[in-house]
Amino acid sequence: MAKAIIRHNLPFSDVEYEGVREVHSFLNSTVKTISRNIAKVVVLRLYHDKMEIVKNELQAIPNRICVVDPLIEHFKMIDSFLCDGDFVHIRCANHILNVVVKAGLKTIESAIFNIRESIKYIKGSESRIVKFVECIKNLGLNMNGKLFQDMCTRWNFTYLMLDSAFPYRRAFSNFKLLDRDFKCCPSNDDWVEAEKIAKFLRPFYEITILFSGIHYPTANLHFHKFWKIHMLILEEKYSEDPNIKEIAIEMEKKFANYWEDDYSPIASMAVVLDPRYKLKLVKFCFKKLDPLTCNEKVSVVEDNLRRLFKEYKTTSDVEMVGSNSHGCDGEMLDDVEEFDMFESPC
Incomplete structure (x- = not known):
């Protein structure tokens, strides 16, 4: 459900709709339903896991790249910017x-x-x-x-x-x-x-x-x-x-x-x-x-x-x-x- 919420931009409350729960129960009678708060926690966990993967991949690239928040602070910490990162940030x-x-x-x-x-x-x-x-x-x-x-x-x-x-x-x-x-x-x-x-x-x-x-x-x-x-x-x-x-x-x-x-x-x-x-x-x-x-x-x-x-x-x-x-x-x-x-x- 968390991946569906992310992919289709669904509200967290979607997991509490009776119709959705009925479909899940029909597909699997032993399924355990979750609340919107649990759905939010799972989505955030997926986000942080993906963020770590992206950070590791970018850190392994030898070429100069352009990055945006929230990666900027991470790269400053590991001293990966030229000129101390003075020329990284530009306003939209x-x-x-x-x-x-x-x-x-x-x-x-x-x-x-x-x-x-x-x-x-x-x-x-x-x-x-x-x-x-x-x-x-x-x-x-x-x-x-x-x-x-x-x-x-x-x-x-x-x-x-x-x-x-x-x-x-x-x-x-x-x-x-x-x-x-x-x-x-x-x-x-x-x-x-x-x-x-x-x-x-x-x-x-x-x-x-x-x-x-x-x-x-x-x-x-x-x-x-x-x-x-x-x-x-x-x-x-x-x-x-x-x-x-x-x-x-x-x-x-x-x-x-x-x-x-x-x-x-x-x-x-x-x-x-x-x-x-x-x-x-x-x-x-x-x-x-x-x-x-x-x-x-x-x-x-x-x-x-x-x-x-x-x-x-x-x-x-x-x-x-x-x-x-x-x-x-x-x-x-x-x-x-x-x-x-x-x-x-x-």
């Missing part, structure tokens, strides 16, 4: 983006309220959906995509909701004429404000999708993608639009809690190892942020790389052969168009 990029964006969106709930409620109202009934589709057809609009409904736990659905609603803005006004109970039809001002917000959120959404890729390496993308987000937030802090300005201010507070302005030493080293960028991109980005601290930050990155290289050189005779990155070739260059023209005095 998409989690940070999620926290940063959600902090900003809390400030503009009223600006997108009517659009959110309109979509919720229309999608709440099959008959309303049919009416809305008729409105789209009568207006000669292309039905290229569905309306996304917002989800409070996932900010990217807020962006998708706004982006999916724009092509049908005339249909919402037309639907209002057919349904007297439709009280939350977005005004022209609502649409104008929503377009500004969606434009601001688009880079966050695109980078989240990029970081979620599984068919190409992503470690070398973090540094300049977070730099792009940081520069966008700093720029929009001075926006003439009060909603965008308020979003950017709240985002900057959260951003500083996680990254401040160095984007983690691991991310900066990873982009240096990308043969398309090397140290020049790090210099370019740091200079854009603050020319006065550029040299100091670049020196830290160089020192970290030398330290890591020195440990590899002294602890391993294995020749390290790199491979070309692929999967995002043309896409990444758009973010740093000025980079090709950059000549750093750093």
